[in-house]
Amino acid sequence: MVEFDDTFRRQLHELFVWRRDVRRFRTDPLPDGAIDRLIETACLSPSVGLSQPWRFVIVDDAARRRAVIDDFKSCNADALGAYAGERAARYATLKLSGLEQAPGHLAVFADKASDIGHGLGRATMPETTEYSVVAAITAMWLAARAEGIGLGWVSILNPARIHTILDVPDTWKFIAYLCVGYPEAECDRPELERAKWEHRRGAGEFTLRR
Numbered sequence: 001m002v003e004f005d006d007t008f009r010r011q012l013h014e015l016f017v018w019r020r021d022v023r024r025f026r027t028d029p030l031p032d033g034a035i036d037r038l039i040e041t042a043c044l045s046p047s048v049g050l051s052q053p054w055r056f057v058i059v060d061d062a063a064r065r066r067a068v069i070d071d072f073k074s075c076n077a078d079a080l081g082a083y084a085g086e087r088a089a090r091y092a093t094l095k096l097s098g099l100e101q102a103p104g105h106l107a108v109f110a111d112k113a114s115d116i117g118h119g120l121g122r123a124t125m126p127e128t129t130e131y132s133v134v135a136a137i138t139a140m141w142l143a144a145r146a147e148g149i150g151l152g153w154v155s156i157l158n159p160a161r162i163h164t165i166l167d168v169p170d171t172w173k174f175i176a177y178l179c180v181g182y183p184e185a186e187c188d189r190p191e192l193e194r195a196k197w198e199h200r201r202g203a204g205e206f207t208l209r210r
């Protein structure tokens with residue numbers, strides 16, 4: 001039996017406040033085993049039917065990393081092209097990945113074909129497989145921050161291309177490409193808010209009572 005006290009709860013709240021999506025990394029390497037440890041923590045996450053559908057690919061190969069970076073550049077150029085006027089000008093100023101600097105690259109997939117969990121909870125909502133993987137990523141994001149490690153989620157990528165680059169089974173659905181490393185700086189406000197792209201809103205805007 002473990003009990004959590006007020007001090008822990010205050011610190012946990014600070015962890016939520018100070019977790020960031022990181023795009024600006026120092027290039028110094030992560031300690032040996034850091035990514036494996038984060039994956040171990042992620043595997044403690046809730047999953048539909050205890051299916052543990054997360055699949056992790058640590059990307060160390062330089063050619064594969066280069067191919068992912070090239071795909072990001074191509075997708076980001078397309079994304080920029082979809083905006084016009086002032087919004088396009090602002091988009092062009094944003095830094096939307098730390099792929100070039102981050103010492104760690106980690107791709108995360110959902111295994112849609114796994115029998116683990118015997119289908120429990122998935123018959124009516126098959127998408128709960130993907131939800132489970134996102135829950136694991138969130139746990140990893142917070143665990144990393146608690147160690148001073150930053151994590152940046154990159155979704156400006158072509159999933160089919162990532163499949164080919166990483167040569168993973170067809171039944172794996174691409175969920176996230178994560179940059180991992182030490183952040184250049186810490187902040188308690190999202191970078192997109194500081195860049196005046198969007199502002200963070202409070203819970204009152206998203207909560208209904210019925």
Ligand SMILES: Cc1cc2c(cc1C)N(C[C@H](O)[C@H](O)[C@H](O)COP(=O)(O)O)c1[nH]c(=O)[nH]c(=O)c1N2
Nearest residue numbers: 019020021023095096097153154155156190191192
């Ligand atoms: C599913 C998903 C996908 C992405 C992101 C997040 C999530 C949850 N985010 C990070 C996102 O911009 C960031 O979380 C918000 O701006 C809020 O900032 P903090 O995470 O609070 O720092 C993100 N950021 C970025 O620069 N490039 C990207 O491709 C993505 N993609």
